[in-house]
Amino acid sequence: MSSSESPARTEAVRQAAPLSRLTRRRFLRYGLIGSAALAAAAAGSFAILRRSPVDAIPVAEGIRNLGAGEYHLFRRAIEVLLPTAGTALTPVEEVPVLANIDHMMGLLPAHVRQELGTGLALFDNAAVVSGFHGRRFVDLDDQAAVDYFDAWSRGHSIQRALNTVIKQFVYTAYWREPETWPPVEFDGPVSDDWGLDYLGNAPLPREDQA
């Protein structure tokens, strides 16, 4: 039996139905985040049906702001988005990408953080039904995960939003580290290397000096 025909999938489709029934007017009324919350509630239910082996993996020490589900989502997203092995780029394992994401999460205002958590759960769990994968994002193979991102980048507003947010967290967390710059020949800080003099405060305007 293929995953698309499984009882779990049938149940997941049933539980996700509230999202598909949203009319445009209701979508506007509840807003993007409200809709995401509704969908995530449905997705959260079928997450119970679709447990993942990664759920048993403990969260790394030092992670303070990411929940376990978010941690595993980003860990998988990093592998999919930044397959640096065999390329000229700095190996992703040598860059504290997850730690940076965790730090950035901690800086978000509380209401944004809460809404984002809802959206991330949706992204992970919706793979069960979206694209007929029959499994969560964290369990997709590499090509399926790439396809999933591509499909969401062309999807509806919520999908485009979450696709963007996850990519932006991962890529920003990687590219902000100076060790990633030499392979792309970005110079980074230059003032000290160039021996630039510091001009200090500008002179007073002419009128003040009169």
Add this chain to the structure above:
Amino acid sequence: MSRRRRRINMPRQGVPVTTARDVAQDPSRGRRFNIKTEVVVVGSGAAGSVVAHELARAGHEVLVLEAGRYYPSSQFTEHLGDTINEVYKDQASQLNSTADVLFVEGACIGGSTVIGACVMHRPPNSLLEGWSERHGLDQMTPEKLAPLYDEIGEEQFVHLNEAHEINATAHKVIQGCEHMGFRWRPVTRNVRRCALTGHCLAGCKPDRKMSALVTHLPWAVGYGAELYADTHVTRVRIENNRATGVDAVVRDPDTGDTVAEMRVDAQVVVSAGGAIQTPLLLQRSQAPDFSGELGRNLALQPFTQVLAEFPEELYGFRGALVGVQVDEFLESDGFLFYSALAEPEQLMAQGDQGVGADHINFMLRYKHLAGLNAFSIDDGRGSVSWDGGVNDGRQIIRWNPSRKEFNRIKQSASLAARIFFSAGAKRVYMPTYQRLEVDSVFDLDKTMDEVDYGLRGMYTFRSNSFSPQGTCRMGSERSRAVVNPNGELFDVAGLFVADASLFPEPMAAAPHWTVQVLAKHVARRIEARRSSLFI
């Protein structure tokens, strides 16, 4: 009443600032303290710094309160990530209510002038004439404002970019414009002996950028002005239709914990926190709003960044960040284009940069890229509102493009792509939420047709705003405007607005220069009325 100027005692480097740490370590202040001054200025950026300098020079006691931290140039690292963490508002995650438009704003002593790209644009006369005629602003004619533009221009070392300040990205834009027959010119910037580090967005470490950190703030301090960082003004106190001061909270910038509560008694309050923060402050203060326009008419001047890949290596991220502008369409369509390509991290906010191997290949071609920022005028239909209590509420920015605005953004991005194709680009990356690459100018229209307006234009173009404006518009009629031609609220004596909130209509040009001109205008109107405003 006449006053003598105080003795100048201007620091050579940095600015003396009282921070949350200073307050916490000073037992004499306690958890609540009062300050009495003549003028309190809320915000220390482009507008607040100019007002502080003007009024301190005129002999007034001036106190400047800044919600952000003090991050002096001696601590700059030329690392965008560090800077975003320290001085960008909400760590560069200030978004509209649908979370698809980013509002980039500085939250530090010096405000957005610290992280701006130095672009100073003097608007066309037609804009000021329109403001003057349609809003009864007799003092806003091009002729009357010209001396103020000149003054600011001199104070800020504004100059036309010289040849060495035009980098490879800019040269590609020039090349494209020449082929297309579009008018271009070097950008005017407020920088003194630009060191060409390309790190404008991370603050200018060698102090070449004429931000408020090295100009109007130290000058104001030289005349005795005092600065507080980490100080969030919660409300303006208004009694009997007169501003009497502000209430503020001093917060630890790292933890957000309250260090102390501050009460400032002042004869004049000037709000200069920008077009997002100023209306929020006035709303929290329950300032009278007879016109109903407070917080409305928000214009974004949304911009997108089109990236182009060229066969040759450009290293377009080196040199002065912004080299040239394309102003062919400024008055006809409200489009303005600036050449720019910044750090790798910054690219991630401009478009969908691919997945996996596709992303890696894209970034390995970074040195082949050029960027063109496409600004398009919007119609000022957005709003800013404060939701909840003074201390536990939150801001809501509402803006989504109308179909007309969406089409303008699309058209400006398409024009930017055409300029690059004319310069020989082999691929153009469109600034959209979906991955869109175009390999030939002949495919451009067909590809752009894939970007559909959809639901309120949400999640279509990756729009950013550096220049929100118009939320406390100035005018002569109390029924249509929030503040009068002096910058004073119609129904609250002694409460002034001096920032981009004042703009009565959206402008297409970069607003920094005009903001400083209006701040100077408001400060001088305050000084002109000193006998009625000050005891």
